[in-house]
Amino acid sequence: MTSNPLAKHKLTILYGVSLALLLFLLKWLELKLMIVNHAYEAYIGAVAIFFTTLGIWISLKLTKPKTVFVEKAVYINQSPGFTINQTELDKLGLSKRELEVLQLMAEGLSNQEISERLFVSLNTIKTHSAKLFEKMEVKRRTQAVEMAKRLCIIP
Amino acid sequence: MTSNPLAKHKLTILYGVSLALLLFLLKWLELKLMIVNHAYEAYIGAVAIFFTTLGIWISLKLTKPKTVFVEKAVYINQSPGFTINQTELDKLGLSKRELEVLQLMAEGLSNQEISERLFVSLNTIKTHSAKLFEKMEVKRRTQAVEMAKRLCIIP
DNA sequence: ACCGGGCTCATACTTTAGGATGATTTTGAA
């Protein structure tokens, strides 16, 4: 998202600093325990436990969540209380005017009638409908209407 | 799944045995390196690297995959409990074939496609559709489909 | 056997829809 190079490598820098601090801690521990030589095994154990934990933590942080797509069938009851499916509408990326044309198409109007209704020329409606079909990936107005109704874009 | 208590803790036991073997290895390495005291830091480093790797491996093995459930709606056009309005259908006086053509029209098929679907010629479909429009008192196929849906003649 | 309706198909024609492309203006967001 942010193009800031510092922010981009924030995590890497953090890891580096953490490791540096860790090395200091280890050195200190080492010197301290050198005196009490009996605690040598304990030192090794502590190192082992610490790095095991570190490894676990790192992998937990770095593993990307595995996404599982679950298809869920949804029956749409469109007659009582129709609400337009904004999600599907956005997915198609239709413009305001294109949607208007689509709605009038669904009412069974011809391009000529639509152009008169919207006070624009017939050619404009043709352009709109062409872009409409392209976006909806259909070939005919009847298909567009059928699809729009199935996706609950129009009542 | 299996109710066998041994199998149930097979993984735990395996880890335990592995750790025991590991401790032996460490002890051996320790003794070996004690002679060459200069390699002490290298030993610590090896332990650190090994246990980091071990930690990563363990967490990768043990963590359940993080699943992100994405609901993907599959829209089913046939609303459950659609009943054709026989009264309105009779009122129109459509023949069996004309109704078939109307249904395929509603699916967005062209006359050509309908003719191929019904194994008849394009001209036949044109004749049917013309009679259809006359009986339904509409001018275009889009109007016919809109009317048919509104009258619950087709889903 | 005869008749009518449904189904089929054909020809000829007009209208509408749709595709491809280019241009201009408006407008909304960065």
Add this chain to the structure above:
DNA sequence: TTCAAAATCATCCTAAAGTATGAGCCCGGT
């Protein structure tokens, strides 16, 4: 302000839809 998308309109052309009319075939009812 500047830039991209949206909206507008045009021309040229092809494909599809729709109209009109006529004709042959089959099936069920009278």
